[in-house]
Amino acid sequence: MERNEIPGQGACRIESGFWNRYIGVIRNGVIPYQWDILNDRREDAEPSHAIDNFRIAAGEMEGAFYGQVFQDSDVYKWLEAVGNILMLERDPHLEEQADSLIDLIVKAQEPDGYLDTYFTIREPDKKWSDLLECHELYCAGHMIEGAIAYYQATGKEKIYRAACRLADYLTQIFGQEEGKMHGYPGHQEIELALLKLYEVSGEEQYLRLASYFLETRGTNRFFEEEFEKRGRTTFWNGAKIPEPNERYNHYPYSYYNQFHAPVRQQETAVGHAVRAMYMYTAMADLAAKTKDQELYRVCRRLWDDVTTKQMYLTGGIGATSSGEAFTQDYDLPNDTNYSETCASIGLIFFAHRMLQCETDSVYGDVMEQALYNTVLGGMNYEGNRFFYVNPLEAVPEVSKANPERHHVGTLRRKWFSCACCPPNLARLIGSLWKYIYTVGESRVNVQLYIAGTAHLNTGGQTLSVIQKTEYPNDGKISFTIQGDGERDIEFALRIPGWAENWRFTINGEAVVPDQVEKGYAVFCRNWKQETTIQADFEMKAQFVGANPKIHYDLGRAAMTRGPLVYCLEEADNGPRLDELVLNTEAGIRETARPEWNGYVELEADAVRIKLPEGQDLYMPYRPVKEKVKVRAVPYYLWNNRGEGEMQVWMKAD
Amino acid sequence: MERNEIPGQGACRIESGFWNRYIGVIRNGVIPYQWDILNDRREDAEPSHAIDNFRIAAGEMEGAFYGQVFQDSDVYKWLEAVGNILMLERDPHLEEQADSLIDLIVKAQEPDGYLDTYFTIREPDKKWSDLLECHELYCAGHMIEGAIAYYQATGKEKIYRAACRLADYLTQIFGQEEGKMHGYPGHQEIELALLKLYEVSGEEQYLRLASYFLETRGTNRFFEEEFEKRGRTTFWNGAKIPEPNERYNHYPYSYYNQFHAPVRQQETAVGHAVRAMYMYTAMADLAAKTKDQELYRVCRRLWDDVTTKQMYLTGGIGATSSGEAFTQDYDLPNDTNYSETCASIGLIFFAHRMLQCETDSVYGDVMEQALYNTVLGGMNYEGNRFFYVNPLEAVPEVSKANPERHHVGTLRRKWFSCACCPPNLARLIGSLWKYIYTVGESRVNVQLYIAGTAHLNTGGQTLSVIQKTEYPNDGKISFTIQGDGERDIEFALRIPGWAENWRFTINGEAVVPDQVEKGYAVFCRNWKQETTIQADFEMKAQFVGANPKIHYDLGRAAMTRGPLVYCLEEADNGPRLDELVLNTEAGIRETARPEWNGYVELEADAVRIKLPEGQDLYMPYRPVKEKVKVRAVPYYLWNNRGEGEMQVWMKAD
Structure with missing residues (x-):
């Protein structure tokens, strides 16, 4: 098994100059820089205290917790990015760093499986008392994602076993059964992580817990009740507040975290855009894993609302900085928008899971729209400066002068106190190879045009595919395909939504596709003989x-x-x-x-x-x-x- | 003495159809409606409880304080509007209402002169403990202004004497002397009120106290010290906060209330726009009353900053809803601005006081720019709906959808929970006759072109002036002037800044002005014989x-x-x-x-x-x-x- 392989589906290696430069930037720039940040070794950044928090929780150091209540998640996202990068190429020095960190994480984990340094250090008696604001389940989700990536890259089980202990513990705490808490997270993330863990482990209980978190959301008054229990105060400054949340908009407070309705009844994308994307991603993943057509239709309705009514041309989402949130259909200001880098990354996650439910080119179209514009624009060319907010119009003096536009930065920054975007970029780009192809029953779909070599398992055989292209600068792509079996396999190329004209050749001869279906040009044949398909999507300004x-x-x-x-x-x-x-x-x-x-x-x-x-x-x-x-x-x-x-x-x- | 007379300067009666309709709207619409609101007699508005607060403080009723901490000021502004309207025409029914209210106010005043129903009722031991947030001096200022207007209109002294008791009490509490508080208000207003009271009473101590409040501002750490004393909490929700104020902008917190520097060192307009205008108004008034040229130059510097770098074409000021504040020079967004009606009213106050220091047409120009656009636009034609915010671009769906634009209303409202604008409009329009002429030594200046009859005292004689015009729809104005003395008097007409061409006739003969000086066409002569000056400022789109x-x-x-x-x-x-x-x-x-x-x-x-x-x-x-x-x-x-x-x-x- 190659390291960069999806079990059962195949492996893929990127050989694109465009993308390998970015991957190098992540490997040589972002990951080491972030390691320094986590360890407070950068004089040019505020101390993060993130690893010290683990040291203190592990009993290796005295001191107080410092940082955001979700500070732990930075550590886990770094670990996930490292896992993704090691999947491409092992690196003993980097593994050594990660292993030392893993020792610390595991030591900080409490005997019952609980893991969250904020509560372990500062408020051990307040665990699970404020799911709305305190991000414990969010951090747990990132821990699980980081653990899986590192385990898949290295085969080392230590952190993976800790993740399972944490997940097992969560199954004891949360659920519909009497005696368990009937809560769910204020920031969705655990759901998609548990589904990943189910995929790797095959343990049904993780699927059940993910399903529980999704299906219970918005069906009870859990957040209101915990708010009453803690005396109607907010975690952020201890003040008494009239409602559990700020109203981020004209919407009631429950919209911000998408608990305004049971998820299956949600019709439009509302609230914090990253939270929404992580939730929809989990919903789509659950729909795919359980073949739940009704849930898929819910996801499609939300997808359509996001991508046909609330998305910027750049694939950015979240029209307001007030709550980093969606506003309403067709409300897309260019100068006061948010379009958080992480939200577009979340949109790519969502699209990718939707492709597991249905092969429809709209998903791949949006994936590349978000990727090549907002996501890549979130980072400078050298990979050491980042945007959190991605405007469509920026005027430096205006951003400095006007409070409604202050959030629109006009220079990328090295780091953020809420440091979600850089590590999210790192983990996405490090795992981009997973997004290029999707594999169905006797079918391979090309979703992204990125040069590389893949070995894809379908229809009982392995299809080797060498993709060559200068995409996104050029719309010509060639595929050299060879199968090792007799059965016909469909090879389907996404026809990009932007393309008005295209043509195909097979082994140099002009051809028309056997069919064009849901935006894909499908070529169905036996690939035993090496075959070259060339696609030319006319790319003009x-x-x-x-x-x-x-x-x-x-x-x-x-x-x-x-x-x-x-x-x-x-x-x-x-x-x-x-x-x-x-x-x-x-x-x-x-x-x-x-x-x-x-x-x-x-x-x-x-x-x-x-x-x-x-x-x-x-x-x-x-x-x-x-x-x-x-x-x-x-x-x-x-x-x-x-x-x-x-x-x-x-x-x- | 006519009722609508400025002592020593003269009287003026508006005879403009355009303006008398508005005055009628104030008299017959706004004032009765506001009376109902103050008395909680409107089913279509939230109860204000404003007069009930006075009843409770006066011991006539049981109950708790309700409303904004500055709720009293609504009552006083109503009284001032009533005084202004009664100055135009007595009205026994309205006086009866006002007299009953005055009885209540005087009864609510504590024996030492203190008057603020919030503290009398709810927190009697916390008086003067939070000058930054609690508006006691702001309310006191409006009480004094209301009292003066009513006294001048009716000659009834009861409320005027109460105002003097309140002001006398303040002179005991505040001042540079040891043993007195060295504080000043978080919302300026008392300063300009004390200067008015000085004008009416001739009592130097009121001038000194106004001067003290202005000159001490920004020279000590009073607000920081009171913040420490009350345990670093904010009045608004009791929460601990890191600094005495929110930062409304990139500025430090002290900019919001203009205590970032001693007033004489302030160079640009910053912070809450209404606070700034009230402060500058007092500064200009003090400069005029004390003939302080240095202070006038400070005012002029601030004036120039406001009107040549931070003002909308409509005379609106305050580019952001964040703090209802100024932002920076040339930052004037059209769709997210604030341009509060009250701020432009304050700008007119400021301009009017600047005219007491220097006769320069820029002041009159801005006065009419603010008046005919933002101020009048703050009210509908019928005078029963109001804007707080006056945008230069409004799109209803956008205002509803987008949080950065929510504050931009696209339908005027009947009333506001912070009800400053309607009564401010009422008191300005009711006293507009005061703004038409300014009188100097042997000189009359026409500042506003509004039809009416005036009798102006200057150069030892009274000049009768009948102004006729269809302004603002037409630029032709005629003045029929007759003096009762021998001395030459300068009659000076402001040449509007918008006018590119103009011509004058005297008794039908084309003339050129004797001089054109600081934007005024000056005609100097003996007016014993009735003389008609016609001005024609070419008004074209x-x-x-x-x-x-x-x-x-x-x-x-x-x-x-x-x-x-x-x-x-x-x-x-x-x-x-x-x-x-x-x-x-x-x-x-x-x-x-x-x-x-x-x-x-x-x-x-x-x-x-x-x-x-x-x-x-x-x-x-x-x-x-x-x-x-x-x-x-x-x-x-x-x-x-x-x-x-x-x-x-x-x-x-």
């Missing part, structure tokens, strides 16, 4: 408009090319981008550029409408109009040349 | 642009005519106003309309750029362009035809 129900994009256009959304930057176009009006009739010109590992720059005609800059605040409107050419870079590359304005949706004629 | 440092207005134009800013409304132009692009080369057409007491409607050419409304969230940009005519109404009239979109700054070619 275009102007894109938004549904006029999106108020904020009225009279505006964006530029895209293939899966990439483009933006104008001050570095290329000077400041005051909102003075520019695109001339969309003159077309878009493309230039291959060598910088940043190669990308295609776009150029379009525009008019700049300027007013004189005098002393007066207001004056008669006497504009000077200047014909200019504007240059655009892929959104994922923005803010790699210092601070400056950026705009995706331009005024257009 | 124009497109206006903004300084390009205002990011939010780039590529946009607004329409104005005279002092009036215009806006497009959905009622005239359909929804999706941001699809429209003004054609500014085709000019603006004017049509006199009979509705709403008569106004001039503007029409301009535009192109509507539409995208098809389909299922897709994003699609290739294939716009349909349609030539349209857009119609605009004065901003002060917006939202009188139901809920709909509104926009001041339009995309423009």
Whole structure:
């Protein structure tokens, strides 16, 4: 078994220059940097105290807990990223670090399996007294995910066994049965982790517990009752508050954590976007694992709401910083949005699980839309600076001056006090190989166009697939396929939603697919003889408009090319981008550029409408109009040349 | 002495149809409605309990305090509005109501002069323990203002004497002397009230106390010390907090209440806009009363910052709802702004006091800009619905959906739980006659063009001035002037900042002014013979642009005519106003309309750029362009035809 293998499905190795550079950045940059942070070895960052918390809980050190109540999760996410990276290539030095950490984690675990350093150290008698705010189950979920990744990468069982002990313990505490707590987490995460653990261990009780957490949510008044029990106070500052939650919006407080209704009755995406994504991911996973068509339909309804009514062109989600949350259908402001990197990562998780239920190209389309725009844009090219918030319009002075726009950073930062995004990026990119193919009964689906070699088990044989492509810069992809069995296997290529024209060849001869089904070009044959399929999805730059129900994009256009959304930057176009009006009739010109590992720059005609800059605040409107050419870079590359304005949706004629 | 007279300066009676309708609305609508609210007689509003609080404090009723800690101020503002209205015309029924209220107020006053029902009823041992948050001095200031207005209108001394007792008591409590508290208010207001009381009473101690409050502000650590003393808690919910205030912005907490620096060292307008205006008003008044040129220069610096860098075209101020505050120079978003009605009223107070220091037309210009746009727009035409927030762009669905825009109401409301704006409007409009003229040594200045008759004392004589005009709909104004003395008097007309052309006649003959000085056309002569001056400020519609440092207005134009800013409304132009692009080369057409007491409607050419409304969230940009005519109404009239979109700054070619 290769290390980077999904048991039963196959293995895949990325051989894309584009992606291997990012993977290298994660391996050589993000993971070591984060290790230093966790160990408080960076003078350029606030101490995290994260590993010290484990030392104290393990009895190896004296001291007090320090940091967020969910500080432990940073440690587990690091471990998961390490597991993912070791799956690609073992690294004894890194394993040594991880093993020492694992010793500490296991030592911090209490005899009954409980594991959460905040409560062990600071409030041992308040365990499980505030599920809404205190993130114990959230941390447990990340612990389980980290443990699985490390176990799968190295075969070392220590942390995996600790994860099972923790999960076993949770099955004793939570459940429908009398005598157990009828609670569920304020921040979803444990559900998807338990489903992963079920997948690895085959233990039904983990599936049952995940199902319990999902199905009980929103059916009782658990959060209200625990709020009464602790005297109607909030964990965050101890103050008495009128309701268990802040209202993040005009919605009642229960919407923030998605317990406003039983999950099967939820119809639109509401509340904290990351929480929503993690919950939907678990729901879709449960639907796939239990072949629950009704639950899948619930997931599809939520999926459609998110991706056809509440998603930015960049695959960003969460239109408001107030609660880092969804607002309402078609409410997608460009300058005050949140679009947290982690939310788009969660959307990819969700899409990936939906593909286990149904092979529909919309899932792969959104996966690449989120991946190549918001997710990659969450990190700079070098991989040492991060965005939490991913705006579609940024003006540095405005972000500094205006409180409604303060959350929109215009320079990526090294780290965050709530450090979820960098390790989430690390664990996603480290495991990206898992997202390229999905395998069905006698069928292989290509979901992402990323060069590499895969060995995929389907229809009783192994299909070897060598994918070559310069995607996302070019829409040509070749697959060299060879099977080792006699049976026909369907080889299905996702036709990207952005592609208006495409053609295929097999061994150099033009062909049409045997069928085009739910957005896939399907070729069904015996692959015993090595066969080369070439796909050419015509990738050309275009102007894109938004549904006029999106108020904020009225009279505006964006530029895209293939899966990439483009933006104008001050570095290329000077400041005051909102003075520019695109001339969309003159077309878009493309230039291959060598910088940043190669990308295609776009150029379009525009008019700049300027007013004189005098002393007066207001004056008669006497504009000077200047014909200019504007240059655009892929959104994922923005803010790699210092601070400056950026705009995706331009005024257009 | 006429009732509506400023002692020593003269009297003025408004005879403008435009304004007398508003005054009637205040008299017959706002004041009775507010009386019902204060007495909890309205089923369509939350009980205010305001007068019941006084009953309880007076020992006439059992019960608990209810409402905001500054609930008393609503009562006093009503009294001030009543005083102002009675100054125009006595009304026995209204006086009876006011007298009964006054009996109650005086009975609620404690023997030492203390007056604040919250502390008398609920926390008698916590008086003066939280000046930052608890508004005792704010309420005291409004009590004094209300008392003076009622006294001046009716000559009845009861409430005026109570105000003096309160002020005398304050002089015992506060001051630089050892043994007195060295505090100052968290919400400025007492300062300007004490200066008024000094003006009426001639008692120097009130001037000294006002001066003390202003000059001590920001020079010591009083607020920090009282915060320590009460255990680092906040009044609002009793929670422990890290600093005395929330940080409303990137600024340190002291900026919110303008105690970040001694007032004479303050250079830019920061913090809560209403607090700032009330403080600057007092500073300017103190500078005028003490002829303190240095303090006047401080005021001018702050004035220039507010009006040339932080003010909306509509005379609105306060760019953010976060702290209802100023942000930074040129940060003037149109869709997330605050521009509280009360802040613009405060700006008019400030301008009026600046005119006591120096006759400069910028003060009158801003006074009318704020008055005819934000202030009047704060109320509907009928005077029974109010805006707290006055946006320059409103989209109902967006305000409902998006938390950063929730505060932007798109329908005026009957009342507010923090009910400052309606009574503030009532007291300003009721006293508007005071703002029309300012009188200097042998000089009369016309600040506002409002029809009416005035008798102004200057240069040892009384000048009778009959002003006739259809302003703000027309720029022609005639003055019939007659003096009763021999000395030459300067009669100076403010040349409005918006006027590009003007001409004057005297008794029908074209004349040029004797001089044009600081924005005034000055005519100096003996007025013994009745003389008619006609001014014609050419009032034509124009497109206006903004300084390009205002990011939010780039590529946009607004329409104005005279002092009036215009806006497009959905009622005239359909929804999706941001699809429209003004054609500014085709000019603006004017049509006199009979509705709403008569106004001039503007029409301009535009192109509507539409995208098809389909299922897709994003699609290739294939716009349909349609030539349209857009119609605009004065901003002060917006939202009188139901809920709909509104926009001041339009995309423009």
